[in-house]
Amino acid sequence: MFGFRVLRKRWVLFLILFSSVIYFLVATLSKSNDLILEPFESKRNIRQTFQWQPKISDELEVNNTLTVKCRNSVQGRKLIVDERGYSCQRRHLDSNNCCDTKQPSTSRYNCQTCHTNGCCSVYEYCVSCCLQPDKQPLLEKILRDYNNEPFNKLFSLVLDHFELCLAKCRTSSQSVQHENSYRDPKSKYCYGESAPDLQSAIL
Structure with a gap:
């Protein structure tokens, strides 16, 4: 009985540790993608607003x-x-x-x-x-x-x-x-x- 409780606690600790690692990896990858996409999105938005016609007409x-x-x-x-x-x-x-x-x-x-x-x-x-x-x-x-x-x-x-x-x-x-x-x-x-x-x- 004592051994079963110890084993169950270890499984709980393992699940907590595993969940923490998964959360850390997901958060890190998500942040990396944001860093990669942010300059691209910024430049794309600039290109969308690019104005070819003169701001002052004839x-x-x-x-x-x-x-x-x-x-x-x-x-x-x-x-x-x-x-x-x-x-x-x-x-x-x-x-x-x-x-x-x-x-x-x-x-x-x-x-x-x-x-x-x-x-x-x-x-x-x-x-x-x-x-x-x-x-x-x-x-x-x-x-x-x-x-x-x-x-x-x-x-x-x-x-x-x-x-x-x-x-x-x-x-x-x-x-x-x-x-x-x-x-x-x-x-x-x-x-x-x-x-x-x-x-x-x-x-």
Whole structure:
């Protein structure tokens, strides 16, 4: 009788221990799956909200509504490109931070200095050219393949066409060879999917 009680207690302890181990394993695996899926879900949600159309329509030109603010490239000392794809001289920015389209030197989707491989010698022209609607298929492919890029964290944060072009046209390790010189020193701003050619032909 005494031996039966001891045996029963051991079985109870064994069941408790076994249940604890199973619970621990399930909890650990579940947490691991969450850690794996969380970045994917986050990036997928970002992709679902990606905006290709400009946030500011061309009606701004007609209505001259200065209450609407444009985002622009900010950094250029002489040239600026706004989110509608207009490039202009800095002094031709309106008070709403948009390029003044009435100025003769202001142009839209300007690919001046850009090459067939999507690399340009002027950052603002790179962004302006990148904003052309016909560049969307190329940029969509870049976004689909961004997990294989060294800049996947950067691309996962962009929310629209303008932000993507600003990020893509900045110089990166793709523009560099041997870590100390540009593959094409004159055309180091690229919106395309491939690295700059060592020799490029201007459009």
